[in-house]
Amino acid sequence: MSMLVLNYWTPSKLVRLKLVDNDTCWKCHEEAGTLVHMLYTCRKNDYLWDGIINLVNDIFKLNRSKSPAVCVLGLLPDNSILSRRQRLWMRLAFITGCRIILRHWKSSSPCSLREWTEQMSKMALYERVV
Numbered sequence: 001m002s003m004l005v006l007n008y009w010t011p012s013k014l015v016r017l018k019l020v021d022n023d024t025c026w027k028c029h030e031e032a033g034t035l036v037h038m039l040y041t042c043r044k045n046d047y048l049w050d051g052i053i054n055l056v057n058d059i060f061k062l063n064r065s066k067s068p069a070v071c072v073l074g075l076l077p078d079n080s081i082l083s084r085r086q087r088l089w090m091r092l093a094f095i096t097g098c099r100i101i102l103r104h105w106k107s108s109s110p111c112s113l114r115e116w117t118e119q120m121s122k123m124a125l126y127e128r129v130v
């Protein structure tokens with residue numbers, strides 16, 4: 001995950017390197033485009049992360065809150081109820097969320113939950129675990 005993120009420079013980093021003079025987020029055009037903002041706190045990502053966390057909670061009967069630790073860093077609940085395969089699926093669910101955000105890194109459109117669902121289905125792990 002960390003290697004993947006390193007390929008994407010944020011507005012904040014570009015300003016720090018004096019390559020641009022405006023660090024506003026490319027998506028919302030409201031807040032500073034830090035890494036955490038771009039990957040997580042930007043309101044344009046809310047729909048995607050809310051959708052993923054709600055789905056994960058439904059499927060595994062959990063009650064997790066959305067947080068950057070869970071969504072971006074993939075830190076999962078230490079929950080022995082979950083099988084190894086289920087934990088793997090959950091990790092994949094969040095990594096796929098990050099990938100979709102990275103794919104539309106400079107786009108101002110909100111990230112799509114539909115794209116996430118399509119991506120997960122393509123990986124064919126979706127039905128086997130659920």
Ligand SMILES: [Zn+2]
Pocket residue numbers: 025026027028029030031037041042043044
């Ligand atoms: Zn933003």
